Amino acid sequence: MSAKIKKYPGHPLKSAEVREGKVLTSRWKPKAKYMWSAGVAMSRFLNELKKGKIVGTKCNKCGRIMVPPRVFCEQCFKSTDKWTYVKDTGTVNTYSVSFIAGDASRIKEPIIVAIIDLDGASPGMGIQHKISEINWKEVKFGMKVKAVWRPPEERKGTITDIKYFKPI
Amino acid sequence: MLGKKRVAIVGAGLTLFRRNLKETGKELCYGATKMALDSAGLTLKDIDSVAFGSAPDAFDGIHMKGENMVDGSGAWRKPFSRVFVGGGTGVFTADAGWWHVASGLFDTCLVVAEEKMSSCYPHPAYAFTTIFDPMMSRPLGTTLIWIFALEMHRYMHRHGIKKEQIALVSVKNKKNALDHPCAQLAANITVEDVLNSEIMCWPVQRLDISPTSDGAAALVLASEDVAKKITDNPVWIDGVGWCIDSTYWTNRDLYYPDYVEYAARMAYKMAGIKNPPKEIDVAEPYDPFDYKELHHMEGLLLCKKGEAPKLTAEGVTQRDGDLPINPSGGLLGVGNPIAAAGLMKVCEIFWQLRGEAGKRQVPGDPRTGLAQAWGDLMQYGSVIVLRR
Numbered sequence: 045m046s047a048k049i050k051k052y053p054g055h056p057l058k059s060a061e062v063r064e065g066k067v068l069t070s071r072w073k074p075k076a077k078y079m080w081s082a083g084v085a086m087s088r089f090l091n092e093l094k095k096g097k098i099v100g101t102k103c104n105k106c107g108r109i110m111v112p113p114r115v116f117c118e119q120c121f122k123s124t125d126k127w128t129y130v131k132d133t134g135t136v137n138t139y140s141v142s143f144i145a146g147d148a149s150r151i152k153e154p155i156i157v158a159i160i161d162l163d164g165a166s167p168g169m170g171i172q173h174k175i176s177e178i179n180w181k182e183v184k185f186g187m188k189v190k191a192v193w194r195p196p197e198e199r200k201g202t203i204t205d206i207k208y209f210k211p212i
Numbered sequence: 213m214l215g216k217k218r219v220a221i222v223g224a225g226l227t228l229f230r231r232n233l234k235e236t237g238k239e240l241c242y243g244a245t246k247m248a249l250d251s252a253g254l255t256l257k258d259i260d261s262v263a264f265g266s267a268p269d270a271f272d273g274i275h276m277k278g279e280n281m282v283d284g285s286g287a288w289r290k291p292f293s294r295v296f297v298g299g300g301t302g303v304f305t306a307d308a309g310w311w312h313v314a315s316g317l318f319d320t321c322l323v324v325a326e327e328k329m330s331s332c333y334p335h336p337a338y339a340f341t342t343i344f345d346p347m348m349s350r351p352l353g354t355t356l357i358w359i360f361a362l363e364m365h366r367y368m369h370r371h372g373i374k375k376e377q378i379a380l381v382s383v384k385n386k387k388n389a390l391d392h393p394c395a396q397l398a399a400n401i402t403v404e405d406v407l408n409s410e411i412m413c414w415p416v417q418r419l420d421i422s423p424t425s426d427g428a429a430a431l432v433l434a435s436e437d438v439a440k441k442i443t444d445n446p447v448w449i450d451g452v453g454w455c456i457d458s459t460y461w462t463n464r465d466l467y468y469p470d471y472v473e474y475a476a477r478m479a480y481k482m483a484g485i486k487n488p489p490k491e492i493d494v495a496e497p498y499d500p501f502d503y504k505e506l507h508h509m510e511g512l513l514l515c516k517k518g519e520a521p522k523l524t525a526e527g528v529t530q531r532d533g534d535l536p537i538n539p540s541g542g543l544l545g546v547g548n549p550i551a552a553a554g555l556m557k558v559c560e561i562f563w564q565l566r567g568e569a570g571k572r573q574v575p576g577d578p579r580t581g582l583a584q585a586w587g588d589l590m591q592y593g594s595v596i597v598l599r600r
Contacts, residue, residue, distance in 0.1 A: 048568070052394050053243025054228030054235060054427070062232060072273060080346040090347065110463070112348055118458055138369065138466065140361030141414035145353075148335040157358045157413075159366075159462045170462040172349060172359075180414070185369045204351045 090201040130164035132191035177210040215314025220439035220446035223252030223432035224559040229547030232330040233426040240428035241284030248430035260318035262287040265305030267550040270339035285324040299587025302554015304594035307452040323431040327549035361413040363466040370467035371518035379406035381502035389541025391571035396547035427549035451597030453478030472511030472593035493578035496557035499542040554585035
């Protein structure tokens with residue numbers, strides 16, 4: 045069939061036709077706003093960030109110390125057993141370097157994005173964050189990094205209470 | 213075979229894939245669905261049910277867009293359901309159509325997948341920023357390319373893979389797409405072109421990525437007894453599989469897609485496939501990025517972990533190679549209207565196994581093929597195995 049069909053449906057538009065208003069369109073901008081409850085586990089996690097600490101939860105069945113913390117272990121499917129602090133140091137599991145913003149526009153200073161496996165958590169328990177105070181070409185897999193915290197009075201109980209991680 | 217009834221594909225349809233098509237989503241659905249029905253010599257009266265797939269509503273800006281598309285999908289006064297598993301939707305919609313018929317509930321089922329990403333401006337990438345966790349990811353300004361670049365880099369690091377090895381996938385697929393009449397980004401490019409293209413999010417560059425697109429695809433499925441009355445040339449759905457991993461994506465090693473392997477094993481078991489590289493004649497793994505084709509070849513057990521770049525360099529995955537991969541041109545070449553792109557891959561395998569793929573036809577009279585899609589937070593795989 046594919047070989048026999050001469051014409052496939054679809055009328056391509058040129059970007060100039062759209063830009064110059066030669067195509068009839070209708071526009072709308074969503075006005076909905078959202079406010080999420082942080083939930084049971086994340087409320088504690090975010091409050092600890094305010095104090096300059098990173099907390100995880102432990103499941104006594106599989107033994108995993110998990111970050112971000114959860115009130116249940118998704119593998120053993122039981123409640124987690126205790127809160128446990130992990131360190132604010134870790135190693136770079138993987139990283140990427142962004143030259144574009146969310147709307148695909150270019151940004152001037154590249155952002156170094158990383159998954160950081162935190163010391164004191166189970167192996168491979170990483171969190172996503174940014175790396176700074178280093179040229180992006182110098183970043184290495186397995187590099188040791190440490191959290192750079194906002195001053196206590198500026199902390200709001202969000203993941204950005206850690207400004208970024210820096211090499212140590 | 214697992215189901216109560218064996219299920220065949222008896223028709224397929226596809227629209228052009230383009231950055232911006234004049235048609236609305238439902239008009240695109242109509243184009244693909246009508247073509248699929250015509251190719252099977254059927255009308256809407258012959259159809260018992262409709263399985264529909266489309267990815268985030270945020271692209272179309274129409275909440276619950278499944279309902280918006282029903283009239284174009286041939287679902288007027290019929291049992292209709294929409295499935296949605298992110299980028300994995302296209303192949304999963306075919307899987308969903310399979311269970312409609314395999315269960316014995318329906319003799320025929322239309323499978324329709326649509327995406328119209330151009331409605332979201334200035335760039336549909338912005339709609340993707342709403343998929344992330346509100347506490348851990350969004351405050352950091354996370355984008356989709358950031359996280360895929362994290363995965364690509366981890367894969368490269370674990371196996372010592374170079375960018376020029378990965379770029380060969382983009383070169384191959386965009387070239388294959390030169391023979392696809394619906395293709396959006398078909399081109400003759402070189403490895404150097406890829407390596408010199410604009411850096412989006414290192415290690416991802418412009419030519420490592422598939423475009424955003426508008427498009428639709430459709431299939432007609434029928435139970436064995438009905439299929440044999442419709443055509444002398446049915447293509448059988450002999451295996452389906454799907455699997456999801458944890459949403460805690462920073463707690464997994466991204467170098468290998470375990471969930472794709474689980475989905476593949478489910479489909480292979482159903483199809484009685486013991487040695488995938490030997491038994492699969494042609495495959496369409498999901499390739500929204502060039503590294504994903506390699507990542508998925510490994511997850512689908514078509515080669516060993518870390519071996520896909522070597523097979524690519526040796527030409528094994530070319531159309532005339534021992535294991536042709538993405539002979540359509542894939543998402544990198546044909547385009548990536550998300551759900552429609554996944555179903556385009558199933559259409560391609562259908563045409564390849566019927567010997568109807570024209571200039572794209574792989575040699576050697578292929579009898580068994582596979583299509584796969586991938587999505588959500590780097591956590592979902594859907595697989596379908598087809599046989600002539």
